Structures are given as C-alpha cells and as structure tokens.
Amino acid sequence: MAYPTVSAPYGLKPVNLLGGRVYSGSTRMFSIVNGYSTSLFNGDVVQIGTGNNIGNLVASGFSYNDSAAIPGTIGIFVGCEYSTTGGPIYGKNRYQFWQASTTAPDAQGYVVDDPYALFRCAVVSGGAVNGTTIQYVNQAYVGSNAYYMPGLGSTLTGDSTAGVAISASATGTSAITPLTTSAPFRIVQVVPDTAVTVAQSATSSSTTITLSAANAAILPGMAVNGPGILVGSNTYVTTVNGTTVTINKAVSTAQASAAVFSFTGYPEVIVGWNDGYHGYANSTGV
Numbered sequence: 001m002a003y004p005t006v007s008a009p010y011g012l013k014p015v016n017l018l019g020g021r022v023y024s025g026s027t028r029m030f031s032i033v034n035g036y037s038t039s040l041f042n043g044d045v046v047q048i049g050t051g052n053n054i055g056n057l058v059a060s061g062f063s064y065n066d067s068a069a070i071p072g073t074i075g076i077f078v079g080c081e082y083s084t085t086g087g088p089i090y091g092k093n094r095y096q097f098w099q100a101s102t103t104a105p106d107a108q109g110y111v112v113d114d115p116y117a118l119f120r121c122a123v124v125s126g127g128a129v130n131g132t133t134i135q136y137v138n139q140a141y142v143g144s145n146a147y148y149m150p151g152l153g154s155t156l157t158g159d160s161t162a163g164v165a166i167s168a169s170a171t172g173t174s175a176i177t178p179l180t181t182s183a184p185f186r187i188v189q190v191v192p193d194t195a196v197t198v199a200q201s202a203t204s205s206s207t208t209i210t211l212s213a214a215n216a217a218i219l220p221g222m223a224v225n226g227p228g229i230l231v232g233s234n235t236y237v238t239t240v241n242g243t244t245v246t247i248n249k250a251v252s253t254a255q256a257s258a259a260v261f262s263f264t265g266y267p268e269v270i271v272g273w274n275d276g277y278h279g280y281a282n283s284t285g286v
Helices: none
Strands: 013-017 028-031 045-048 057-059 073-083 092-095 108-112 117-124 145-149 163-165 185-190 196-205 208-211 223-225 237-241 244-247 255-265 268-273
Parallel strands (some): 117 163
Antiparallel strands (some): 013 117, 073 108, 196 255
16 A cells, blocks of 8 residues: 555645646635634635625535536635734734634635646545545546535644545445546546555456455455456456456456456546636636
C-alpha cells in the first residue's frame, strides 16, 4: 500500500491549471456576511449568495448527486480573515475556516476562483449524504464526470471533508461505471502516489478470476493486470464474491494454473470544472 494512506476525504485542493500550467496560489477575496450561520471549510465549494446573503460568500448549494449547474458558483474556499473582537490581538487575522455565526463585520473569504484550476481530491462512495467511505477508481475513469459530495468538515483542523462521487459504493457487490452524464467535475487524471496494489494468486477464465483465497482488500473498481490481460486495456474489477472476481473484459487466454494477478485501486483523482458549472462560465447571473 502506498503512503500516505487516503482514509477519508479532505476537500478539493488546488494543484495546477489545465494544460499543466502552474497554479500560483492566487485567490480572490469575497465578503462573508457578519454572523453567517454556516461553517465554510478549507476545500469546500462556495458560491455567491442571494436574499439575506446577496453578494456575499456562502456554502455551495450542490447536494449529493446534483447534476444541475448553480449560478454564482465561484470556486473553492481556502480560508478567511477578519478582525478579532475583544483583543488582545487587534487587526485582521487569518483562519483556516469560517466558524458558523462568527461575529466579524469585516470578514473576507479567500477563494480559488480560476475556472481552469485543477483540484486533487478523494473519491468517496455516493451511497450516503456527506459520505466519507473511500472508493476506488482506475484509468478507465479519466475523461468521465464526477459529482460534488459535500462534507461536514472538521472544526479541529478547519479542513473540508468533501470529495467527489461517481455512484454506488465500491465496497458493495458491484463496481461503479464511468459517469458520462452531466456533473460538475471532469476527471482528468488518477493520482498514482496513493494507489493501493494487492497481489494475489489466482486462475482465470473468460471474465472470471478465481482467487486462491478470499481477500477483503480486493474491491470493485480496482484495475487488474495478469496473464491474459493486455497491459493498458483498462480491465477492472466489477464484482467480488468470496474468491470469485468478475472483470469488465474477458481475458485473452484462460489461466488454468495459479498465477499472480495484481489489483490496483486509485482513491484520489484530479478534477476540473465542467463547462457551465463554474459561475464565470455560466451565462446566468445571481
């Protein structure tokens, strides 16, 4: 298993721009209404508010598996600043997150608002609202879409617990398939640094790999390499049932005697905004 281990989502973290251009760390400041009642965590998607919060920064309106664009979606929240009330320190101070209902008339939030920014994030199961169960994908998912999965955030670290979701749980009986319908984000890369690889002795026939022993570390969504599987063919696990592993493509040659197969899952991806989902690319204003 690679280090560090990705055990939970941590928000969306800017890494670079489309085309491999360097992300300079630039942000834009947006006001937060005094006493705004929802916490904003580092790595959360945020938007421009309406009504009582008109023109101010607010939490994203995206919900689990939401495919509709939301006008005013402005980017990723990465902290804030405001003056401390009551001393002993005076002047503006910087904070990792916005604590709900903070009294701060001069609060400003930092937002990565570049619509061409790319973000590293964890893939989580779409099986529950605010889900935190890590899900594996593989190279076959590059070019497909992903939903934004909001999280509850951590007031201890100030970090988001949001991620992206494809569909059902990878720990269930069947794997997700690449999402081709509309969603806020496009997967542009899997992250090799934290990939998990499991080697197991097995035999194979058609679309079935029979393990020498059941292995709970082998999960749907993992890429498969081994005898009879063409390297680069994006062959991956679709179901696991005891020692029986079903794959999405038939092996070219059956393996009657035990041989070593490797199973590799990617818990992290690099994503970018799909056209029309970022507020700067959406013709509807707020």
